[in-house]
Amino acid sequence: MIDQQKQLTVLLTYFGAFEGVPLNPSQAVVDEATRLLYSSAPHLRIETRELPVTFAGSGKALAVALDETRPVLAISCGVAVGRDSVSLERVAINLDDARIADNDGFQPTDAPITEDAPAAYFSTLPTRASWQAAVAENLPVSLSYSAGTYVCNHVFYSLMSLVGPDVPAGFVHVPAITELHPDHMQAETTAGGVPHPATEKMPSVALAEAARVLELVVLTTLAELESSEH
Numbered sequence: 001m002i003d004q005q006k007q008l009t010v011l012l013t014y015f016g017a018f019e020g021v022p023l024n025p026s027q028a029v030v031d032e033a034t035r036l037l038y039s040s041a042p043h044l045r046i047e048t049r050e051l052p053v054t055f056a057g058s059g060k061a062l063a064v065a066l067d068e069t070r071p072v073l074a075i076s077c078g079v080a081v082g083r084d085s086v087s088l089e090r091v092a093i094n095l096d097d098a099r100i101a102d103n104d105g106f107q108p109t110d111a112p113i114t115e116d117a118p119a120a121y122f123s124t125l126p127t128r129a130s131w132q133a134a135v136a137e138n139l140p141v142s143l144s145y146s147a148g149t150y151v152c153n154h155v156f157y158s159l160m161s162l163v164g165p166d167v168p169a170g171f172v173h174v175p176a177i178t179e180l181h182p183d184h185m186q187a188e189t190t191a192g193g194v195p196h197p198a199t200e201k202m203p204s205v206a207l208a209e210a211a212r213v214l215e216l217v218v219l220t221t222l223a224e225l226e227s228s229e230h
Contacts (some may be wrong), residue, residue, distance in 0.1 A: 009045045015078050018053040019100050020186030024176040026077040028060035032211035054104045055096055059158035066162055073168050075158055075223050078152035080173040082187035082194030084203035086213040087144035087173040088127040092156035093120045097149040099190045113157050121160035123170030126224045130217040140205045141213050147171055148192030150195050169219050176204040
């Protein structure tokens with residue numbers, strides 16, 4: 001059973017800006033979810049890290065963050081511009097394929113993330129239960145079966161290959177956030193984005209809603225961890 005008096009570490013990562021996304025909303029969502037968790041789960045120690053939007057650097061930075069924090073739960077977050085809900089990603093594929101270059105100027109095509117490794121990894125977060133908890137609160141949430149083939153998917157795949165079987169981990173894509181000027185963003189399909197007509201308003205959700213979904217993923221996962229230890 002999880003000791004509610006012991007401070008457990010949760011690692012949440014996010015990304016900075018990249019082409020088409022001058023202000024990455026994943027940081028705002030992680031920051032707000034951290035604030036919420038300070039109240040709803042004060043026994044947790046929330047560690048947050050920014051990962052570079054680069055294929056070469058993101059996995060290395062993630063490995064360092066995991067080694068430094070030794071979390072009981074790890075969730076990486078990124079943005080999928082053009083989606084209209086927070087997406088709980090279920091599968092990461094062993095493929096880097098970018099329509100735009102990363103922040104290092106690197107643009108891989110049909111390249112495996114890791115040679116001679118599994119074609120895919122599934123999230124070990126309780127995505128269905130987390131989705132149900134968010135739906136019960138009428139929050140904008142969905143289950144997703146494609147994290148794209150850009151750095152988000154690269155980090156998701158790397159995360160699942162790095163953590164042990166006893167550490168629940170996964171990826172959450174947030175859409176544009178209403179308070180953060182979403183019309184300044186451009187959808188990028190390889191980053192999991194959804195094209196939309198320039199004449200239409202960019203889909204977005206409120207920061208409080210997106211952060212609450214992430215908070216529920218953390219709380220639902222910890223509840224399942226505790227239940228499994230009975």
